[in-house]
Amino acid sequence: MFKLWPFKGGLRLPAHKQESSLAPLQSMPLPKQLIYPLVQGNGSISQPLVKAGERVLKGQVLNSTEEWSIPLIHAASSGWVIGIQALPLIQPSGMDGPCIVLEVDGLDESVEFNSFADYRTVETKVLLDKIHQAGIVGLGGASFPTAIKLDPPKPHRIDTLVLNGAECEPYITCDDSLLRHFSKEVLSGANILMHIIGVNDCLLAVEDEMQESIAALETAQSKGDFGHIHIVAVPTVYPTGGERQLIQLLTGREVPAGGIPAEIGVVCHNVATAVAVHQAITDGEPLLSRMVTVTGQGVRNPQNLLARIGTPIAELIEVCGGYTDCVQSLIMGGPMMGLALPSDAMPVTKATNCVLVAGQDEVMVDKQAMPCIRCGDCASVCPVELLPQQLYWHVRADQLERAMEYHLPDCIECGCCDVVCPSHIPLVQHFRSAKTTVARREQEKAKADHARLRYDARNARKLNEQMEKAEATKRKRELLTKMAENHKSG
Ligand code: SF4
Numbered sequence: 001m002f003k004l005w006p007f008k009g010g011l012r013l014p015a016h017k018q019e020s021s022l023a024p025l026q027s028m029p030l031p032k033q034l035i036y037p038l039v040q041g042n043g044s045i046s047q048p049l050v051k052a053g054e055r056v057l058k059g060q061v062l063n064s065t066e067e068w069s070i071p072l073i074h075a076a077s078s079g080w081v082i083g084i085q086a087l088p089l090i091q092p093s094g095m096d097g098p099c100i101v102l103e104v105d106g107l108d109e110s111v112e113f114n115s116f117a118d119y120r121t122v123e124t125k126v127l128l129d130k131i132h133q134a135g136i137v138g139l140g141g142a143s144f145p146t147a148i149k150l151d152p153p154k155p156h157r158i159d160t161l162v163l164n165g166a167e168c169e170p171y172i173t174c175d176d177s178l179l180r181h182f183s184k185e186v187l188s189g190a191n192i193l194m195h196i197i198g199v200n201d202c203l204l205a206v207e208d209e210m211q212e213s214i215a216a217l218e219t220a221q222s223k224g225d226f227g228h229i230h231i232v233a234v235p236t237v238y239p240t241g242g243e244r245q246l247i248q249l250l251t252g253r254e255v256p257a258g259g260i261p262a263e264i265g266v267v268c269h270n271v272a273t274a275v276a277v278h279q280a281i282t283d284g285e286p287l288l289s290r291m292v293t294v295t296g297q298g299v300r301n302p303q304n305l306l307a308r309i310g311t312p313i314a315e316l317i318e319v320c321g322g323y324t325d326c327v328q329s330l331i332m333g334g335p336m337m338g339l340a341l342p343s344d345a346m347p348v349t350k351a352t353n354c355v356l357v358a359g360q361d362e363v364m365v366d367k368q369a370m371p372c373i374r375c376g377d378c379a380s381v382c383p384v385e386l387l388p389q390q391l392y393w394h395v396r397a398d399q400l401e402r403a404m405e406y407h408l409p410d411c412i413e414c415g416c417c418d419v420v421c422p423s424h425i426p427l428v429q430h431f432r433s434a435k436t437t438v439a440r441r442e443q444e445k446a447k448a449d450h451a452r453l454r455y456d457a458r459n460a461r462k463l464n465e466q467m468e469k470a471e472a473t474k475r476k477r478e479l480l481t482k483m484a485e486n487h488k489s490g
């Protein structure tokens with residue numbers, strides 16, 4: 001029995017997993033169009049490498065970047081660039097941003113993919129560059145560039161790889177499906193990740209209710225060289241799949257506030273990221289597709305789909321039999337942390353783990369908020385051990401400095417406090433907007449500080465010039481006086 005260190009708080013939520021997990025996995029047919037936002041999930045913006053009218057091949061890079069912090073985008077099939085247009089982005093701001101639009105030509109012609117015969121003989125920095133070149137980001141939803149996460153700052157000594165297959169948010173089953181159908185690839189990806197970060201230990205967390213996934217992994221493990229990967233069944237409690245919560249549960253170590261897991265010797269990746277790394281290193285394939293759960297009362301046949309990145313969500317809904325009469329809203333992600341989608345014309349991105357086509361009972365309906373009765377229920381479920389009622393009090397009063405003292409940035413926006421609040425206060429909404437305000441004020445302050453520094457430097461330079469000028473005039477006068485005196489005495 002593997003020892004666990006449970007974190008405080010969290011909730012057991014109705015799972016709603018079977019709706020999608022019982023249906024067979026299906027690969028999406030080739031879409032008619034592919035759409036690639038140049039503003040990516042982590043907010044980074046890149047320049048297009050292609051122009052309207054150009055033909056591209058499957059696997060061809062579409063954007064230009066030298067930096068690992070900006071992920072590369074690849075065409076998921078061959079076709080023609082029909083434009084670079086401003087289209088709505090899947091972001092909380094709901095703003096438009098530039099997108100490359102491809103018309104798929106149906107030929108699915110590919111560039112040549114180059115892999116390594118034996119990755120163990122390849123230098124780490126070459127493997128990391130390959131992962132960057134393959135456009136791999138965290139596929140759990142955060143979209144952080146994988147190559148950067150695999151190359152933590154040097155003072156940190158890493159001893160453990162955590163693979164996150166604890167898909168704790170209700171409705172989402174894409175990782176469960178991936179673990180059942182691609183268990184060997186998950187384990188192979190784990191081996192490559194361990195080789196890159198130089199560790200001998202991998203903890204692969206799977207929720208205890210995902211019994212089929214656990215069985216598939218154990219079968220794959222018995223057939224290969226995967227003995228040093230520990231498959232750990234973790235309790236089905238939300239938000240066990242949160243990076244910090246999972247690391248604490250598995251290792252007993254706490255990621256410091258504002259810090260990264262590498263500071264406590266851990267690197268954590270999602271199981272789908274491990275499969276993408278396996279495909280890049282052993283098959284040479286960049287990240288072209290991902291598993292997406294399409295579920296909810298608003299879609300006829302909920303299921304998991306293997307979809308090309310860039311596919312419009314409307315095409316996924318169509319493959320799932322279309323909308324039912326009770327569709328209420330579209331959400332990317334789950335009901336707890338998902339983002340509302342304004343339309344189904346938006347594409348599958350690297351962050352799209354789930355499309356929840358929610359019926360009326362499946363989303364938290366905005367109820368009339370009432371005054372806080374100080375019951376403390378929110379604090380008892382907070383997995384970060386915050387005091388949500390205190391935070392709320394300071395945020396409401398615009399006392400953001402006090403909210404910072406109560407660790408506002410540590411809130412992971414899991415929504416547990418919202419679920420239990422008897423006064424129906426939309427706490428997360430308040431915390432999210434307070435964080436945005438803090439970030440904006442910090443940006444404005446940094447800008448003002450920068451402008452003040454420039455102004456002071458300009459004034460100092462002017463003063464210096466004036467003093468130098470006065471000094472030169474004085475020296476000139478003294479010289480002239482001296483010359484006049486010499487002239488008189490001569
Ligand atoms: S949303 Fe934030 S404050 Fe509320 S329970 Fe989650 S971490 Fe705690």
Ligand code: SF4
Nearest residue numbers: 372373375376378421
């Ligand atoms: S759960 Fe709601 S009512 Fe209770 S203390 Fe928290 S904010 Fe106040």
